[in-house]
Amino acid sequence: MSNLLASLNVTAGALNAFDMALQTTQNNVANAQTPGYAKQTQTIDSVSFNLQQGSIGGVSAGASLSSRNEFAEQNVHNQNTELGSASQSVNSLTQLQNLFPVADDGSGIASAMNGLFSAFSSWAESPNNSSTQQVVLNNATTVANAFNSTAQGIYQFVTSTNSQISQTVNDINNLTGQLAADNYQIQHGGGNDAGLDANLHNTLDQLSQYVNFSTMQQSDGTYTVLVDGQTPLVIGSNQYSLSASMQQPTNPTPTNPNAPPLATITSSSGADITSQVNSGQLGSLLTTRNTVIPSYIGDAYQSGSLNTMAQQFADRVNNLLTSGNVSDGPPAQTGTPLFTYDATNATNAAASLSVNPSITGAQLAAIQPGPPEVANGTALALAGLANPQQASDEINGQSYTQYYANIASSIGSSLTQATDTQSAQQTAVAQAQNLRQQASGVDLNEEAATLVQFQNAYQANSRFITVIDNITSDLINMINTAN
């Protein structure tokens, strides 16, 4: 009787094992399109045969193994993070580029400055003509307005970037909350749940678009998530939330204490981890907010190129006008400054630039006292700012229009580069997903052989790519030289 029961047990064990294997297969088929799902394999363990100890052999269901390869997962995350970063850069730079128009269509700083130089030139031809004087005042107002509206546009961009940073931090916290909840389920018996595993990895895929992180699977099956491999976001069922704030740096002491504050990311323990967030959507937003934008409108330690340009242009025009005379006299009547701006805050020059409200056309000083005195000398010198012949009429060795064009073109070339990177990165994500697919459930012998094959192809390809790169560089240099 006991032998019969033992046989029945063996049969039941085998049936149970194969039933579980069938279920696993059904799971694999049903979840073929589930995001984050990795193929599961049901292992079947042999049971030892030892009649003396009452063990009658057969098979039993072993652990359900995931074919997921964590290294391949991390590779997909890394590529996703780079794509998130590139996509965000394209988005930010496109908005920024629109604030620096270069077309001479009446909009923007370039067009306004050309109009003012043209007005100076007309005024030089008829220095005492009230209508040419008025055109100078009107066009100077247009220049001031153009600087104001560009600065205001950047401030609006700052506000929108700040709110995007806060929103992204919220999204990250929501996702890490989900991961902590998934870990909790793993700790409480969900370790072999393929659906839970798929859900968790899908959440990790989503998180990778936002921030650079690494994961470590712990012995209890839970995932630890660390920003830049350092600051915890999730450990077990505990979530460590990030927060975003705008702060003025204090060390070293700011030279521009009234400058717009910079974005700071703080860990749950209150540590500043901004420098650790160096990629993903959040990394790109922080670069835009803390590096790119300040290069135009300044921060605690720099005035920014737009403010530098506004201030130096206003100072040079004012300097020429105040060193000229409105009339010979006697006594000679000296000129009045054309522009005013907030001199107490170097980061506010462009936003505060305006035409001196008390100046009239008749107060514009066209006469260069000399000797020899030139009746329209100052007006000519002002018109000459368009094509400077001396260092004092330049800004960083360039004319004002060249300086502005360089600002605009640097944004344009950064945008082109970011667009190229985004396009390449989209393909790199697809490649990483393909590699992940290939790495699932590989046979080691087969893999060793394919790796050797791959290595040969890689060495040949890298040589060719270097050659092509050199040839195209030569071609581009030849074209640039010819032009």
Next chain:
Amino acid sequence: MNPAELAAELDRVCRLLELATPPAMEESTAVLQTVVCELSAANLSIQPAEALKLRTGVRKARLLLESAARFHRRWQEIVCGTGGGYTAERSLEQLSGSGRIRLSC
């Protein structure tokens, strides 16, 4: 080949690299070799936009190649560590593809 055809071939290389399987890699080597020969031999009349498009294709191919190479290098370390273990000098045992029999049907 004209510049547009060369750019198309570079696109093909990128698509093969995106697949990143060893056979696709081998095929991409052949295509790249053709592109190098064409670029080296021909006196191309090329426009700036076409040159930049070629440059973009090369950069994309380089990124994909480097990314796949990084993956496979690391993967090889994992495979060597798992399949061959470590040497007495604590470096990874190298696995060789030669001498292995691979049957497929």
